[in-house]
Amino acid sequence: MSGDEVVARLEAAGATLLALPSGGYSTQLRQMKFDIVHTALEAYGWESAVLRPPVPSAAAISAMDEAFGWLAMIPETRYVLRRILGARALVHPITERYLYPWRRLGAMLGADHKSVQRWHGQGIEMLATALVKEVKN
Secondary structure (H helix, E strand, O other): OOHHHHHHHHHHHHHHHHHOOOOOOOOOOOOOOOOOOOOHHHHOOOOOOOOOOOOOOHHHHHHHHHHHHHHHHOOHHHHHHHHHHHHHOOEOOOOOOEOOOHHHHHHHHOOOHHHHHHHHHHHHHHHHHHHHHHHHO
């Protein structure tokens, strides 16, 4: 695999992760609450609709699990690279914008954004070589 293919797979995995429904069963106590109509506009659904991405397929979820499993190939001593690759993989499924741009990642890590870009490239190279070695074995 080349570095571009690794980046594409990680970004697809991040988009799949963000497209998964966040709701579900919880252990919190629920309280019955009736909706009260305050104005006539609210009565007929004139509020803007919330755009939600479609729920990913089972194959996309399996590919996401595989791609995020690759991050374990980076040694634990290089945990910053894991963190950068994981954060940079998060791409909004509708707008296709990164949740963590380079400058924001740099601010989080207390480093220059150019250094974060270089570290990202090193992490991608490390993953690509580890994947090539895995395929040969």
